[in-house]
Amino acid sequence: MNPFFSRFKSFLIKIAQIVFVVFAVGSLVSTSLNITTPPKLTAPVILDGRPLFEVSQSRYSAQKRANDANRVLKEEILTSEPPIRVEIDQGKDLPVILVDGKYLLSVTSSDAPAGLTVEEQAQNWAEQLRQAIAQAQRERTGAYLSRAALITIGYLLLAFSASYGLEWLWYRWLEPLLYLRLVSSQNFQNTHQRRSAEVGTKILLTLARGVIWLLSLIFISRLFPQTRELSRKVSELLQSSANLLKISLTSGLVPLGGKSYSVLDLLILIGLFVSLVFIARTLRRLLRSRVLSLTGLNRSAQETISQIANYTFIFIGTIVVLQLWGLDISSLAVFASVLGVGIGLGLQGIAKEFVSGLVLIFERPIQIGDFVNVGDLMGTVERIGVRSTEIRTLDDISIIIPNSRFLEAEVINWTHQSPVSRIQVPVGVAYGSNLNAVRAALIDAAKEHSEVLAQPAPQVFFKGFGDSSLDFDLLVWIAQPYKQFRIKSDLYFRIETMLRDREIEIPFPQRDLHVRSGNLPVEISPELVESISVLSQSLAKWLEIQSNISSRDSAANGKPDQEQSSKY
Structure with a gap:
């Protein structure tokens, strides 16, 4: 793969891993601290997609009170002529807000926050309603609609210009510059890699243009009351879907150890294990490159120490992660027994290679850098894992060999203890x-x-x-x-x-054949003698018949010639 794309890909992978680690740790902390927000029994009063204030639950549910108020406001905006009056009726036990004489809602003690009376809260809401109604009526005038239409056209032109400009900038400047940088690499001659790079750049360009148009549409939708209301409904639908997804992810699904774990808990556990492996690999690489390289140990010893440290860290980290996750280790006794049965039945091969890998790592009959013969294979040991070992042959081909082959068959180690x-x-x-x-x-x-x-x-x-x-x-x-x-x-x-x-001859394989003269006694059976006699007699008769036929043909051909000669 091209070095530029390799570095870019590795950079994105590292960023994704860091984000994943932060997310997993944050989710674990929030779960362990049990941070929850108390549910709010309120509902918003909305006019043309703009939330004005929230009403609380009283005699009726908050949602019913908000829906009734929203319906009255919508009818008044569509049917009444301006100006629309907003009044407060103080004649009853509770202040009542009226819109053009129609009942909108009653302000209860649950609606008033601490430090405000019911009457003060009613005054505040009435003022908010007057401003919102005035703005709604103003947005329905011809002058506002004309100005909003002009702004919409302007933003569409601006979005079109930005999208076209981004495309022009990409194809005229950025893409040629990037292509020249890639062509300078020797590995970019592969057609598949070139096509992958082109597809990737086109996807990035399409995403950038899509973001430009999406932002433009979001801004335009906020200019008109109708589209603003539609945008709010879409947002509510997305929010309800997100809440439903959250409930499905956070509800208990897997009972284990007297507790029930949700899908989100399982995802957090997987994220923690992935983070643990990532941190273990990073520490192993740092240990090998920054610490062990300074000790003067050979490559095999460095690799062995780093592997032992890696597996030790993963083992201890697994126990710590399970404890932080809230799982009692003692509850895994049943799971361990089931795992043992599984190893005995279906995972024998994996367990066999795992044990063989541990034997190779600790007993060290072969080490990293050794030149070995395994069956018909000959090469240098590049890596020893818990399941397999990598050997690089003299043809520079990497071959993965199961660890058990090094313990079950004869292995020739040319460099064991001494390379001589x-x-x-x-x-x-x-x-x-x-x-x-x-x-x-x-x-x-x-x-x-x-x-x-x-x-x-x-x-x-x-x-x-x-x-x-x-x-x-x-x-x-x-x-x-x-x-x-x-x-x-x-x-x-x-x-x-x-x-x-030095005139010393190098021979080639040769053979001498000696033939001796003399009589070779041969014994022939009587049956063969009789068969040869019969065959010779038959051959003699056939030759005699052929001779007679030839004589008659010659006599017949000679007589006309005689007569012709006598005439002359």
Whole structure:
């Protein structure tokens, strides 16, 4: 992937992880502190989508009082001629607010806040109603509608200009600049990556233009009373949906340990575990790069210590998270027994690899950086996990191997305790060669190679007499086993040159065939003799018949020729 997009993607992932951690911790704190707000038994009185004030519950419910007041206000605005009078009737026990002589609502003691009397609250509400009614009547005049229409057209033009300008700015300036930066990378030649980058930029551009139009429509909807009312209804619908979702998320769903946990609690638990793993990985990376790198330990020891610290932190953090979440650990006894049964039945493979991984990490028969043979695979150990181990082969291919294979099968560790290893180079020479010269040539070829160790010294062993050659083994010691194939190839090149220079023949497989003259006694069965006799007799008769037929044909052809010659 392109480095620019990789850095951008990793940055977004880190931001999302941080936000997720903050959300999970905040939700856990709010849950643990049990912060709740007491329900308000009030309902708003609304005119043209604008909330004026809230009425409380008294003899009737707050919502019924608010709905009756809203209906009266709407009828008066649509049917009455201005000015609309707002009055307060003080003749009864409670002050009553009248609109053009029609009953709107009674102000009760539950409506008045602390420090205000019922009459003072009624005066305040009446003043708010006068201002709201005057504004509603003004917004229905032709002059206001004309001005609002002009403002709407202006904002639409402004939104269109901003959207088109953003598109022009993107395609004329930002996109070419970004494309030049991406093309400079060697990995951007892949068609799939280029198409993904184009789709991503188009999605961002579409979102930006959508935000511009959405903000414009929200502002325009607030200019007219009808659209403002519609906007309020949509907001109420969204709010009711959000409340319903909140209730469904916060209601108890999973009983555990004498308590009932909701979907939100489970999401918080998942978020806490994800945060725990993220923090554990970050601490592991910091421990390995900032602390262990300064100790002088080898790579394998650093990796082992960082893994042990990582798993220890996750184990302790899991217990702490469950305690903070409010779960009693003792209540997990049943869950642990069920998990044990599950491991015994369906999770044997995973448990087997997990235990094998722990054995590899603590016993350390193989370590990070070791060069190993596992079956037909040969490579360097790059990572040892609790379930699998990653090996990078000589072809630079990463292979994931289950941990159990390292404990159940033979494993050749070329660098166990010491990286010094011995390799064999078989060589054959022709019969009749000087054995001392052959030995000297092989030793010289080994000593001239820079990666062959001087101590232990190279050795030559005479293996024996082969079918067409005298067989030798050149034994050399090297300190980098992963280079053994290249070293053997270099030695073969050097050995061939030295043997040719010293006139020592390298044979090829050959065979000699000797044929002797004489009689070969052959025994033939009587049945075969009789069959051959019958076949020879039949062949003789057939030849005799063919001879007679040929003679007659010749006589018949010769007679006309005779007659023709006598005429002349």
